[in-house]
Amino acid sequence: MSVNRHYDREFVRTFFTSPTAVEGENDSAKMLRSAAKLRGLEAPDVWVPDNEDATAPSMRAEGIDNIIEVVAEHGSDFPGEIHPRVVWHREDPTTRYRGFQQMLRVAESDAINHVDGFVIPEVGDVDDWKKADEFFTIVEHEAGLEPGSLSMSVIVESGEAELAMGDLRAEMGKPANNLERLFLLVDGEVDYTKDMRAMTPTGELPAWPELRHNTSRGAAAAGLIAVDGPYDDIRDVEGYRERMTENRAKGMTGIWSLTPGQVVEANKAPLPPKTGRWLVEAGGRDVELEARDGKQVYEGSELGLEVTGDREYHLRVGDDEYVLDEPELEEELLDLTAYVPSLDDIVDSMEEFEAAKAAGRGAIAMSRSATLVIDGVEVEITADRMWDEATYQAAGTPIALFQDVYEHRPDQHEALAEMYGRDLIERAVAVGE
Amino acid sequence: MSVNRHYDREFVRTFFTSPTAVEGENDSAKMLRSAAKLRGLEAPDVWVPDNEDATAPSMRAEGIDNIIEVVAEHGSDFPGEIHPRVVWHREDPTTRYRGFQQMLRVAESDAINHVDGFVIPEVGDVDDWKKADEFFTIVEHEAGLEPGSLSMSVIVESGEAELAMGDLRAEMGKPANNLERLFLLVDGEVDYTKDMRAMTPTGELPAWPELRHNTSRGAAAAGLIAVDGPYDDIRDVEGYRERMTENRAKGMTGIWSLTPGQVVEANKAPLPPKTGRWLVEAGGRDVELEARDGKQVYEGSELGLEVTGDREYHLRVGDDEYVLDEPELEEELLDLTAYVPSLDDIVDSMEEFEAAKAAGRGAIAMSRSATLVIDGVEVEITADRMWDEATYQAAGTPIALFQDVYEHRPDQHEALAEMYGRDLIERAVAVGE
Amino acid sequence: MSVNRHYDREFVRTFFTSPTAVEGENDSAKMLRSAAKLRGLEAPDVWVPDNEDATAPSMRAEGIDNIIEVVAEHGSDFPGEIHPRVVWHREDPTTRYRGFQQMLRVAESDAINHVDGFVIPEVGDVDDWKKADEFFTIVEHEAGLEPGSLSMSVIVESGEAELAMGDLRAEMGKPANNLERLFLLVDGEVDYTKDMRAMTPTGELPAWPELRHNTSRGAAAAGLIAVDGPYDDIRDVEGYRERMTENRAKGMTGIWSLTPGQVVEANKAPLPPKTGRWLVEAGGRDVELEARDGKQVYEGSELGLEVTGDREYHLRVGDDEYVLDEPELEEELLDLTAYVPSLDDIVDSMEEFEAAKAAGRGAIAMSRSATLVIDGVEVEITADRMWDEATYQAAGTPIALFQDVYEHRPDQHEALAEMYGRDLIERAVAVGE
Structure with a gap:
């Protein structure tokens, strides 16, 4: 999507990651390229070219090249926001420096005109978030971007990051940082489970209801958007839907999607049904x-x-x-x-x-x-x-979401019209104004 | 109840709200008047003439007149405490100023002799609680009341208020405020659901177990009393009882009541049964x-x-x-x-x-x-x-509650005697002393 | 166990308490003596001679004598760590002073050579933890021990202690304390239930899932180890196992044991099964x-x-x-x-x-x-x-636990060999290195 530096979405339904460079393909950017062409219900609200876990460490330099090329070419037509994920680790300064350089390379390329922000994984205490924030500030300065124009999303995958969400509201107001750029709080349950040293008999991830509550509450208190982590069992559509229903009851509207099929499900799930x-x-x-x-x-x-x-x-x-x-x-x-x-x-x-x-x-x-x-x-x-x-106000949440989708995703108008009919859509867009 | 400015109740079972002014009635104070006459199991531990959500905005000026009149007339005989709810909003200074003036009007009338405190809805960060606290202090000063004599209860209906409960214990000790006046922490799940932007398929409220835990914990840590929000489905007595059983397992003994019938249920629910x-x-x-x-x-x-x-x-x-x-x-x-x-x-x-x-x-x-x-x-x-x-100590909680009820609610002695017989009551009052 | 002052265990499966002095026995130290002789799967990772709740107040002076005698005699051969529990209360300075003196007496005896640390019950705010920490520092000084050599574990049994766990990570870094000595965060649900004034119809303890989450998260964020409280129904082995399965899904690997039979169950429970x-x-x-x-x-x-x-x-x-x-x-x-x-x-x-x-x-x-x-x-x-x-990393948690057990508990090698066979154990010890 062509960049609107002051994002105004109220809701994000879908957070879709794509590997930035896949080894052994003719074109290592193949998956990026196909993701960039998604439209309508298959296109996510937030697309994340993923230069961290989804991409092998040896391919990440090439991954940045691919982001620069593919986003420059396709970014202006992409219907969702674009937020590449770079590397980061609360316990490793080398990794943090690499993440900084990855952001800098993207920011100094033409691709930056279509990049809405970056995703920072493996954050720790709020002081660690501030280091990332400062790198954003430097990157903006070096690339001649307006201060605060790049938004920052984080993956919460440690106990200390969970605790940090309780302080965000107070920290964001301090003049010595630019944390107002924060956008998404995304749970990363695989690494969180490892950090908490949790175990289940089958190796399945624990449900972590308290983490999701705390993420949703942190987002509500700080004016951000809460997103749940990946649902690994891609074939289990019913389970994915149940998870999203649970999440919405916690105020967590967004969820990670690993495939365009999951994107479709997650784009549709929070919309009220056609038939009662x-x-x-x-x-x-x-x-x-x-x-x-x-x-x-x-x-x-x-x-x-x-x-x-x-x-x-x-x-x-x-x-x-x-x-x-x-x-x-x-x-x-x-x-x-x-x-x-x-x-x-x-x-x-x-x-x-x-x-x-x-x-x-x-x-x-x-x-x-x-x-x-x-x-x-x-x-x-x-x-x-x-x-x-x-x-009336509480009933308004699904309508506010519907109107937000309608405003920001013209590429989904046709699918919505097929689902609901144009008359109903007109009424739904007008109500509550 | 005639005011005892230093409240000494340990438990509050029931928090009963009444509209202060209903349009279209001959006597707009009709509901206040009938509530003021409740006695025994139908009378709540805390009665809340509700000049906020239960009363239409256009009727709230008249609502204060009604509180002043009805509480002055019936307050001395009312068996529970009286805590009117005024308007407030963490995001709206005009609303806060109105709430201040509503308190001031009550405090400058004769009704204040029977008012134990006020209920402040829609609070935000603890700094917002302090603004309300300062208005109490001014009101006490203007009305010639002893400093700290009015107690303050809050409705927790936002993520930031939930977070604030984690800081109360430390904040209450600071010399620059009078937060020692805090009394009840009341969850308000309807507006909390809206603030968290949560949705359920049927529009039913989420159960919010973490919020209730955090409220109960905040109350325990700060020496306050935790109260759950309204249970909308008035006909569903079984569901109301199940909710209260769940709440007590969380250390939340009190609950909102919307009708005298709910008051009866909620007054009886935490008392041990007559028969095992x-x-x-x-x-x-x-x-x-x-x-x-x-x-x-x-x-x-x-x-x-x-x-x-x-x-x-x-x-x-x-x-x-x-x-x-x-x-x-x-x-x-x-x-x-x-x-x-x-x-x-x-x-x-x-x-x-x-x-x-x-x-x-x-x-x-x-x-x-x-x-x-x-x-x-x-x-x-x-x-x-x-x-x-x-x-022995843990078993003592229901007995402590029983004794607290017996001490503070003489109007319920007869109902208790009917339920348990006088001999058992004498033993229950004496045990553990 | 002979003292290794810088503990390096990563996991604690079992926290086993023994009364320090039982009235009416020929030898009041009988239970201490039999516990000190436990070996293999019956011996806990952490043994707690309990001079608080398990011992009658009138017997606690004698209890310290018994600790001094039994630990001096058997401590060097004991296969787990030894952490006596002394008295403490956040609300009672007399009790705190007694706890200080109990530690001092042990530290000035030969037993201290086999004592790894002390367990402090009934802690409150983090400032209360610091008082205990300062007493450890004085005790170390008086007894000529290296500063920081005694580790400190706490029982979390109040709302304020639960809240304190959110601040530990930041507090432990401050130069004016020695909180780096912290080791175990142990939930004490009986007294916690009393502090929260919670009630259940049958008098059974509430499950307190949020407390356990917050304890596990506090431990993860501060590099400590989380331990669940006692499971009263000693005959209910199935229930004890279910509780431990739940706990592990929360990242809480350790649990209190009240009998050697419970120790066996809790030592085995987190190990992967022999057969899928x-x-x-x-x-x-x-x-x-x-x-x-x-x-x-x-x-x-x-x-x-x-x-x-x-x-x-x-x-x-x-x-x-x-x-x-x-x-x-x-x-x-x-x-x-x-x-x-x-x-x-x-x-x-x-x-x-x-x-x-x-x-x-x-x-x-x-x-x-x-x-x-x-x-x-x-x-x-x-x-x-x-x-x-x-x-791969997440799957590694049970293996890391297995390797930790294998390293620190040679007395269990034989039992492990019987369970798994020596070949598999060799591979399990080597994998992931």
Whole structure:
């Protein structure tokens, strides 16, 4: 993307790394070149030509050459931001000096016109972050760039870096640094696991919920964006989606992508679905009901329902059995069910609340009805939810994300139009303004 | 409650908010007035006339008038503490100035004789807390109150406020502030979710376990009291109780209540039960056994038990099958079961340990036996637990809470007597002194 | 163990406490004496003659005499480190002064030649840790020991101590203290629960996942070792193992042991198994497959498999049913299964990667195949995993632990040889050097 030195994205969904130089290929920049041509849902919000772990140490000098060449050629057309990753280590001054020189070489080339910032891995205490920041400042000076124009993202992969995120907000305000250039806080769970000396029986990575919380909180407190680390099992699309759902519940909207296939998944995951759906809690997990002829049908065996008399029902939930009249049955089923609203539903609710507010009402009830079918027995349920200003604001997060994507990713307009239809998109872009 | 300027409660179970002024009613103070008349289990430990989110912005001037009027009239008879919430925002000086003036108006009225403190929402860094603290100091000065006599509670609903709780202990000791007036740390998960930009598919709030831990820890370290935020689904009593059980395991004893019904639940939840009960782990969750003729009967299908020979048993736990002799069976069942002690049980054990200690013994075994019945087969089990000083101290937390409630809430004596009987109450009040 | 004043262990698996003086025995030092004679898997990495909670207050003077006598006599032959626990309390200067004198008495006796350090319980803020540190410095001075030669371990059992762990890394660098002597950060959940005023229905301790994370992170950031607190239910070996598995996933390798039986379990738990095994996810948990004739057999009822046509399969996972062709079936089963590698497997993989690296390749695929049997139907699956430098490093943690144990615990060589065979041990000691 042609550089807009003051980034204004509010959200980053995707952080996609490409090796900068692969040995044994005719063209060692092949993977960079193919990544540079990605468009639409396959193109990430942030593209990271990766001159660190994804590239063999012996290839990293060539990697910088490749970045310079490929980004100069394709950068202006690339739809996302471009943030090469250079080498760095909190415990090794030689590595830090190399990282500085890698940034300097890129900054003194034409490629810099399309580079939004750099990614610094393996940072330590906040004092270590400041060393990197100072190198950015020198690089900007040497290359004649405006001070603070290059943004800095870090990979959090040590206990001390995790702790540093608690101090960022205070440190960024100090006049002796330029840490305002910070952009992404990215978790790097592989090296973090090594640094923490953690072990699991299967060698699988621990889930590190506290790290992700602390990253998300650090980002929220300092006005930055939190991104989760790589999901290694590329074939496991379902697992990748579950991880992203968990992350969003922590306020971490972005995730690393290792392949264009993962980019597509991660670009789509935080967008509200085209169609709403009902869930029911059965056997300890949420099961999607099947929409059939406008009714919501449960087909598992964890729930059972029978009419046992005049307006009397026998409900079975796992091992528990209940005899209920109609209002009791409806109440019980309301507790077991939940609705996942579509983009259309969210826009509807927000418009309705905006209209109510304009008419001087601060809180309104939103209703949603469905016909559930369990063992052939049909039951009508109606869920009410009070909406007030706070509900409205919270509901606004997916819409803010949608609008941010729409503004910054014109190359995805077509895909969005196919997913949602143009009318809905127009309403979603206009609501909440 | 007539003001005791140096609050001495150790526990707050309930934090009940009421709108200060409702539009379209004959009497806009109607909800304040009915809340002020609550007594016994329906009356909260802390009552919060809420001049912020629960009251429409256009009604907040009138809201202060209502607080002044209603609290002056009913405050002296109210059995809990009274802490109005005023407006505040870490990012908006106008809002902060309004909050200051709201406090000043209350403090210059007669109502102040019954007001224990104020609740400040939307705080940020600890420096922001200090601004509020300074306004309290000025208000006290202007109203001729003793310095430090008004207590300050905050709503934690941003990443920076969460971080600030890590510094409180050190900051409260500094001579240039009066932060010793701090009282409650209250989580506000709706706005926190917005601040963290978190999203869930159904729009339900994330559980935020780390926030609740950090709030509870911040309270423990600084001698304050931790309170969880509102539980929106008012009809879901079971869910509210589960949330409170989770909270207490985190050291967070208090919770927000939105209705008198929730107040009753939250006032009762942390008190030990009248009757002990046995639990058994079956199908991944704890199931209560049914007490029948002094025996504990399991009625689900996850466990199965058969006598297969002379003192030989066949035990089924879900998919796993075991052939066991009698001692092995008892051991297996001991591992699967747990006992929830009643108030009577706890007092008994403490008295027994106190007697042993007086006789020079530092540790004693406490036994508890039961007859389990699974598929009609009866098995006797006896659980032993060593009690030492630490066990005794830890067991003391629910008793300390009980005694705190008994001391500060005479209006609940009758309800407690009905629940437990007067004899037990006398023993519970005397134990551990 | 004869003292090596600059400890060089990287891991501590076991922290075993013994009462220093038991009333009513002929020999009040009986338990100290028997603990001092433990060897091999029954001997802990760190032995803690416990002159605090395990010993009645009235016996603690005699306890110090016993430490002095027993450690002088048996210390030189003890295979682990020796760290007596003295009394301390963040809120009580008298207790702190007593702890100081207890250390001084030990340091002025011959026992000090075998004492590696002391354990300080009930610490508070980092300033409180510094008071203890200063007492160590005085004790070293009075006893003519080299400054910094005694290591200091703390029990974290308060909110403020938990917070202090976030500052250790910065505080340890300050010239005015000797906090570099810090060694173990040990969680003390019983008193922590009391300090946090947490309650559970059954009186069981809360799991405190955030505390354990913060302890592990504090240790990682400051170069210390994290140890979990006591597991009270001594008979529950399975529960103790599960707790340790959880802990290792948090980077907390060590755990408290209350009996030699627990020491054996905790010494063995972090070592890779002798034999690898396959797991399958069924009914929400990981179930071990039974190896039979080189095949992996599932015997539960949560999964079902049938051949329904030519290369067509019907797979049931709980309530969900799938019709799949062979590649789809293999993919589905790969997602459900996982492999727990043996020590042999890990050494193999590391050797293979080292050879590839020597040949100039930075990443290689490791394959693992198995024949699964479900309802009599056999399916071949092959899991591929990419190994790069980071995978190699992460896999190295259990090997680093194994090598650390092998280096520092010659008394366990025989037990290790019985478990793994001498050939494998030689390879495990050599790999990764």
